[in-house]
Each structure stands twice: as C-alpha cells, then as structure tokens.
Amino acid sequence: MDSCANPGLMPIDDALTKMLEVITPINHTTNKPLSDTVGYVLAQDLHSPINVPPFDNSAMDGYAVRIDDLSTTTTLTVVGKSFAGIPFSGDWPKGSCIRIMTGAKIPAGCDAVIMQEQATVNGEEVNFSQALPLRKHQNIRTLGEDIGQNDLVLPKGHRLTPRDIPMVATLGIPSLTVLNKPKVAFFSTGDELQPLGTELKDGEIYDSNRYGIKIMLEKFGCEAIDLGVIPDDKVKLRQTFIQAQQQADVVITSGGVSVGEADYTKEILEELGKVGFWKIAMKPGKPFAFGQLLSQDHSSDAIFCGLPGNPVSAILTLYILVQPLLAKLCGHSNWQPQPTIPAKAMTGFKKFPGRTDFQRGIYSINEYGQFEVSSTGNQSSGAFRSMSLANCFIVLESERGSVEAGETVTIQTFAPAFYS
Template sequence: MGCCDTPGLMPIETAISKMLESITPISLVVDLALDQAVGHVLSEDIHSPINVPPFDNSAMDGYALRSSDLETATQLPLAGKSFAGIPFEGDWPQGTCIRIMTGAQIPEGCDLVIMQEQAQVIGDDIDFSQALPVKLNQNIRPTGDDIEQGALVLPKGHKLTSRDIPMIATLGIPSVSVFQQPKVAFFSTGDELKPLGTKLKAGEIYDSNRYGIKVMLEKFGCEAIDLGVIPDDKELLKQAFQQAQSQADVVITSGGVSVGEADYTKVILDELGEIGFWKIAMKPGKPFAFGKLLETEERHSALFCGLPGNPVSAVLTLYILVQPLLAKLAGHSQWQPQPSIPAISQTRFKKAPGRTDFQRGIFSITEQGTLEVSTTGNQSSGAFRSMSLANCFVVLEQDRGHVEVGETVHIQMFSPSFY
C-alpha cells in the first residue's frame, strides 16, 4: 500500500476535485467603471474598438524624411514641425525634412525617421550624413502596431490586474462587464480567542486568523464579511451560521473542525446542511470540512469551508484548498496554482512519510544561477513567525522522509495573493 492510500487521509488533489465538481460559477454580471474594476473577473471578451496606436507615429525625437530625398542630398532644410497632439499640416516640399517628436504623427509621405543624435544642424539645414545608410520605416511605429482594431485583448474569465487597467484605457473603454465578486462571510470560534487591544487572562490568546483570512479573501477577489469571534455556545454559533448564510455565497470558519473540538459545530452543521469532515493528507492542515448550508425559506444556500484553528494551518488550507474553489466560483477560468520548481536544500528538513508537507522556506539564487532554499526554522502549525519570514513553500511529497543538505526539493513561490 502506498502512502497515497493511507487509510482515512484524503489526497489534496482529491479534495480539490471534489470541491470543484460541486461549484457553479456566479452568473450575475455588473458594469464597473474602469478605475473600480481591478481584481474583478471579466464576464465577456474585450475586443479593441480601435487601432493602437491609431496613426503612424515616431518612436524617437528626430527628423521625418522621405528616403528618396537622401539619394540626391545629405543636407535638407526644415519645412516644419510635428509634435505629439499637434501634427504637421500643409504642403511638404520635396527635398526638405520635418522636425518630429516621440509619439507625434508621421507626416504623409514620410518613410523614415532619423534620431536627433544622428543629425547635425548646419545653419538652416540638417545634415544626415552620420545616419547613412538608412532603412525604410526605421523609427516609425505603424498604425495598430500594438493592438489591431477588432483584436481580442482580454478573454472572458480573465481576472483584471493593475497592468490591465491602463491597457484597457488606451482603447478608450470607460467601463467593463464583470462577474459579481463572491461574498464570503467568516468567523472564528473559541472561548480562548480575544480581540486585539485587550489584556489577556490565563489561557487566552489573540484571534489572529480573521486578519489573515480577510486580507487573503480580498486579494482572491472576494467581498469579505467579518463576523468576529463566536464563543463556544451552541445557540450563538447557530445564529452566526445563519447570519453568515443569509449574507454570503460562502461561509468560512476557523477552528472547531478537529476531533474532540467539533461537538457544537458538527451538530449545528448537521442541522443546517450537508457537510463532510475530512482528514486531508497535508501538513499542516489535516482537519478540514466542506459542504453546503441548505436553502430554507429565510436563507439561500451557501457553500461551507471549515478551516483548522492553528494559525499556519488556517492560512495554508485557505491558500491551497479554498483558493481554487473561490476562483471557480468567481468565474476566473484562467486561475492556476503556482508551479513547482526544483531547488537545492541548504538545510535539513524533518519529515515523516504519510502527508504532503508544506514547510516554510526562504529561496535565493546563487551567482551561478542555482536555486537554493533553506528552512525558516520552527515549522509548528502554531508558529506563524515561520510564515512571516518565508518567501516560498517547500513542498515535500507525501511518501518522502527527512531531507538532507544537498538534496533536491520542489518549492512553490508565493502568489501575489500571499504578499
């Protein structure tokens, strides 16, 4: 029996596949002003309504010429100027040149631009002997050189980035059609969790999970609804689940899904929905719950994800397991997990076979171009300092044991949602 067949442990890939099979993407479409659209997913293709650039323009500050004029003379008088936004107008006599600036419209008949560094002003003439020989269309950006009219610029299902917004603006498009972002309500459970700014008593800790969950959800492109900390009280927990379900497409909790601590949570979820409590073959983050809070007369149905309570486990399961679910729900059809890249271990990594281990690491590149990685130290699921120091996950395979210095491991660099 292989490690992937370990009784009671569900492989990560199986868990993700099971969740994705049950997801129907949100179909509600909204129109947003372009400056409000970053992070949203396009609900339709964007085709360019214009050529970019819309006219032939100069790539350099210099002089616009007809190449035929250089066949009889290397010194030409100026006939005028062409600036960005103020093109040359009027007749352009043979045997003359036009002063032109970067981005300015190319005068009709021009078939090359000579940069000003290759030209010399001699009295009323411009000498181009240093620029010879020349090439046709040199330093000219043709119409549609960047984007042709009618071309597909961005496809449906693309999540808009800060790099996309100025590109769309160059097309003159003021607003875009996008899918409504998923609404995700979340809360922490536990009597020991206290809000920031309060003085801790014996046995109490600060609730950190909600802060990590909130910023990650927003970077995933979701509307995050923070319902706070819910104590271990059956009636209060049930009210919190019902409130979350009424407000959101997805309900996420941290804590209450491990063996021995899920009494109230499991009973309530059995009443409100169809939830599976899974043991995932990953470390940290073995306990995980997924299912659906069922529709009632008062509330629509909502997906449910139960994260472990330990800080590293909560963030890791949200990143690895829940992120692809939310991407599909948002209509982000181009979403892909970060690729695995081989690196040479510079430190020992402790591991027992049985679960895929996501250890926190720091990668660097040597002068020779070799990718190396070291541990951040304490890999406990409750030690978040190791996550804060890291810039990658060291992904140790399910059936792998300890890693010694010099061995090859695979790392996953953090995605933008983790920065």
Template sequence: MGCCDAPGLMPLEDAMDKMLSRIKPIQTTLTLPLADALGYVLAENVLSPIFVPPFDNSAMDGYALRLADLNETKTLPLAGKSFAGLPFEGDWPAQTCIRIMTGAKIPTGCDAVVMQENTEVTQQGIVISQENIAPQNNIRPLGDDIRQGDIVLEKGARLTPRDIPMIASLGISHIVVIRKPKVAFFSTGDELKPLGEPLEDGQIYDSNRYGIKPLIENFGCEAIDLGIIPDCQETLKSTFEKAQSLADVVVTSGGVSVGEADYTKDILEELGEIGFWKLAIKPGKPFAFGALDNAWFCGLPGNPVSAMLTMYVLVQPMLAKLGGHTQWKEEPSIPATTKTAFKKGPGRTDYQRGIYSLEDGKFVVETTGNQSSGAFRSMSLSNCFVVLERERGRVEIGETVQIQLFNSTLY
C-alpha cells in the first residue's frame, strides 16, 4: 500500500521534511560574465581583491587642509585642486589649502576636509569658519567599506540587483555560479482551453501555467512550458518522458485528485515512485511529490489558488535547496489582530488570503473575502497569508493570528 492509499492526511511539516531530506543540490557550475549573473546562486565565496575605497578620499565637496595650519591663521590661500580621477600633484606649501571634490583622493599630509558650506572665498584665500574640526573630518579612509580579502558574498547567496554593482566595484568581471534548476511544467485536463480561443460548454481557460511560469523564474529557475495535455494516458505518459529528459523537476497542474481521468498516479508508479500524496493543508490537499527515473515530480492541484499556494509553500523551498540557495528562508510569521472573522474547521493547516495593514504601529489583518480554491480574485487582492493552525477552528474579530507577508516572488 502506497502512502497515497493510506487513510488520513500527512501534516505539512512532515511532508516538507520528507521532501527536502531527499533533495541534493545541483553540483554543475558555470563561469558567467557579471552582467549575465543576476538571479544565479554563487558556487563559491566572493573575496575582494582590493580595498574599497582603494585610497583615502573626500566625503564632501570642500577644502583639504592640515589642522596644524589653522593654529596660525583661519585664512588659507588655495594651492591647487583635487578632483575625482585627477588628484592633486606637486608641492603643497604650508598654510594653504586644496580645493577637493567628493570622491577625490586626499592629498598627502591632509588630515581633515572642511565642507564648502563652512568656508568663505575671499581675495586673501579661503576663510575657514568651522570650529573644533576633528582629525579625519570628512575623510573616507582606505578600505572603509571593504578590506582586501574580505568575504563580500558567501557561497549559496542568490545574486540580486544590489549585489551586482557591489561586485563590479571590486573589478570582478566573471563569477562562478550554480547552474539554474530546469523545471518543465504542463497543465492537464480536457476542460482546459488556451487563451484567445472561445470557450465551449464545460470548458475553462488554463490560467495555472501563467502563474506557475513566473513563479519558477522568480524562484531562480529555468522554466520549460510544455502546454496543455489532454486526459489521455498515452499522451500524458509520453509528456512525462519528454519532461524528465529536459528538466530536473517536472511540475504538473491538475490530474492529482481521485477522478476517473486522473492517470498521473499510474504513470508515476510506472516511471518512478510516489513519495507522498494528500496533505493536511488547505487549499492544496491533493499535492503529490515523487521521483521519475531522471527528475523529481511535483503534482499541483488543478484549482488556481491551490496551485499557486503549493508552488509557493512547498515547491519553492525544494527548488531553493536543489539550486544550492542555502540562504533562502521562509518568511517569518508575524502576529496580527483580526479585523474580520475567518471561517475554519480543525484538521488542516489553512492558508487564507488576507490584507494586512498597520494601525498604531501594530499589524492588523482582514480577509479578502471568498476563500474558495477556485476564486483567484482573492489571491490577487491579498498581500499576505493568514496561517491558521491545523487544529484551530473559526477565528473571531479581535483574535490574534499569524500572518506571512509575501516575499519578492509574489510581487
């Protein structure tokens, strides 16, 4: 008897542990130009080959001076200029100052920079009006941001738009990354119709692939869309065979319930094995996980909210581990006070769609309304999940619940 035939539903936590314990990160690495590395996961630590900044430089537009010169006079004639990329060169006479711009190299002997707003230009020279100038005032020292040899990004970090320019500031042109996981996906069902075609009686548009594809890409993976597959066992089997030849993971939408035309279970048992089926989660109970001969398998429910929720909650951490993204973390739970009631019965962990806001510095949350797994409008309106514990019942106004704000993959 397989787990999919066993009575009862597997708790979400057990399913996650069972799934993640089997996943091993991809070992294939690539060396990419930095400009092409956005969204990839680092295969090794990034070490700084230089100091940043590489020299003492000015934090302000102003005047470089020697504090000892101010003991004799507050008026310092101008001896030269130091601009970014054009440092001051030559002798620097005593009791003079140097015009300096932000980012420009600090002249040898300078121990303070006075911003130009604290000076006055006269025919006799630059009058310094600031009192009690501290040593190193407005000077950014060598290595103030990054020291040579520092680990600036650790292996397992996924490169963001904030990371790329930082690496560029080190002069690093190429980076070693892990190959992105490849995820083939398709929808199943005779009732599904492609967009742009008129619906016939009993048909609906296939919306799930339009949610699955951007999530796969936002998770940092390569998406391979195999389209809509009809409820035909031979066609479905050949699609599974094609999918596992192309990808590390095969994701299906629909075909994992208990209907007469749901062939996925039989095909999985022929081409691989089923890890688990049916979870104590709502929406998303008929989520399946297993292995084909050459790829992992995730079977999503057909209802659109269920498909997106299980992709986000279950498939996302799996793909993060597969892709070597060791710094991925689930969004933390935040306590919030309910402004509306939430209908629930004990037995399953319930991810309801909610809208959170801040009132007097505290989180409050209200329902988006219809929580049906087929009502995607409520998903579109939401900005968080209201996560209700498995054995919890109905929630009334004023109770405390745990919410999870959406991470960047849903924005």
C-alpha cells in the first residue's frame, strides 16, 4: 500500500530525499591535536609520510639467522644482541646468530627469525633443529608492509574513531585538519514538562526527550546546544526560534508539531522560513516536520526538524530521519545506515497496512546461526521502557499487516550511537 492510503503522509524514502537535497556539507575547518579528533570528520585525504614499519623488525623474541648458515649445521653461536631501540652493530661472522627481541631492527643479512621456543640453548651455543626447515622472511615484519609511504590512509570525509587514533600516531602526525562540527540547537515545548528533581503537579510530566536528544546529537558528531523547555506561548516560542537560528546550523524541537490548539510550531516556521513537509508515513513518528529558518541575507539560515513529543517517536525520528541529514551536513561521506537482516518472528506483531512500522524487538542468534526476534512488549509511542529493553527495530513494511509467529521479518540492529 502506498502513501495514497494515508493522504498527506510522505513515505520515508521521499522524505529523506527531500531533506538531503537542501543540505550543503560544512566546509569550515580547524586543526586539532590528534588526541582531540575522535568524532570529527577529516577535511582532506590523509597520506602516510613514512613507511610503517619504518624498518624490517622482528615479530618474535628469538634469534636472527641467515638461512644459509643452517644448511650444513643445526647449531649456531650467539655473537650479539638486537633490542628495540638498540639495534645490533658490528661484525656478524658466518656460522653465528644474533639474539633479538620483538620490534628490534633486523640485522643486515638476516633473512629469518627463529622464535625462542624453537631453540635449545647451551651456553653461547643454540640448536635450531626443531625449527627447521625455515622459510625466507619468517617472523620478520618488512619495511612498509603495513603502510607504505604516500599510501592513502584515510579519505576525506572519514569520521575519526578511537581505532584510527593510534594508527595515525604511528605515522608521527601530531594534528589533523578536520571539519567543524555542526551546531545543533534543540529545545522541548509544552506547559506540562517539568525539570528532573521537582515534584510533579497534576497533569505534569518530566522532560525526558532532551536528555536522549543531547546524547545522540553528540554521538552523531554535532555540537549540541540545549535551550531547555519552552512553554506553549507563541511569543516565547518565536523568540526561542530566532535565538536558536542565530546560534546553530540546525534547530530541533521536541513536541509542538501535532495539530493541537497550543501547537504553534508550524505557524512560526511559516513566518520565519518555509515548511518542507509535515507528517511522515511511519509509526511511531507520524507528526515529524521539516523546513528551513531563513534570514534576510541568508547568513544565518538554519535547517529545522520538528520531532514528535512522545518519547519513542522523538528518538526514532531523530535516529531514522535526522541522523542521515546530520551525517551529510558533517561531511561524513562514508556514513551508512545500519544494514537490515531477515529474522524469524518468535512472537506475533500487530500492525495495520499504510505506514512503515518500527517496532522494538530483542534479537538473538540460534544454534543454527539464524536470527530470531521477539517483541519487547508495549509498543506505545509513550512507553520508553520497551526502547530501553530493545536491541533492534523490527521494520514492518508499509503494505504489511499483522505478523504471526514463525513468519520472516526484517530487523535493523541498533548502531553504536544508539546503545553505547
């Protein structure tokens, strides 16, 4: 069933296309110390200035030998030592070997290293019979075998991870040129929302969405600007929109995008910019809004994303719809959504055709290596405990109806930004 079954609801893929069409990646750069670059995106290709390793070195504690010396005997005399940082120097007579440690420079003429566990030591004499036969370059890390000088190490647009930092450090590079992180201002709307630690009055609830939004924005590689909770007052909301637009590249609200009498967001957006679309053919998360906040000279234009107020809807739309937008804005050119995986439904899933449904599930892998998935229970958009229990989304296609146990469904496991 297509979006015609739900007039006014935009299919998810169409919404993503429209959002990404108006995004221009940030091009402002900064140079940061290597230790401070995790989460930033490289502004230029990174090529290696050196070979790694920079010299042939030993992969084992053992003995450096010349294979020819063991063609007529199995016993050699130790005539010197090579340690990491203190290489062997001097003459190396025929029919002898050199004690060597892991990471130490390979002496000239050596073509194999025999690990110490395969050597029998008797004073200065070492018998290698149990190590024979040898192969050339055995236990030797050769010059540049990991990274060659001028090799492309990381491409422009790569978002730096903790795994990248020690690798870049081996190249001797102290700092990197990276793209500035996009600034994202966000706030919640609603008279009912109260700060944590206060006593709730009748009809009030705690403001929870901002806590999840802030953490996820930071994990997406953004600078998060928390503007707090704004009451359902049109004047105050308009002032906050203007303040947010002046500070940020993207403005995100939570709540105020439904059709209630106190939901002023659409009206303000039409005054300050333009509406791209309103309402998505997804569940939960239908009342998601997208648009632009515009300045007269376009010097402080900002993208607007309006998340629903229900906790699950807010986090789901941020994850599914806003994350790709922010990835493009960050210049993160190799970003990809989590892959989908077929899984056997171990429980039933209630659904009506017409919208893509993201239900919360718990997947496991059975003894045959097959994915299985069960519901976390309550799938209400206001029930966040089911999100906390989950480790995946069960993605039920728009045209699909309810699912019986035993059917095959599609799951999408959570990305690190969602669980770590």
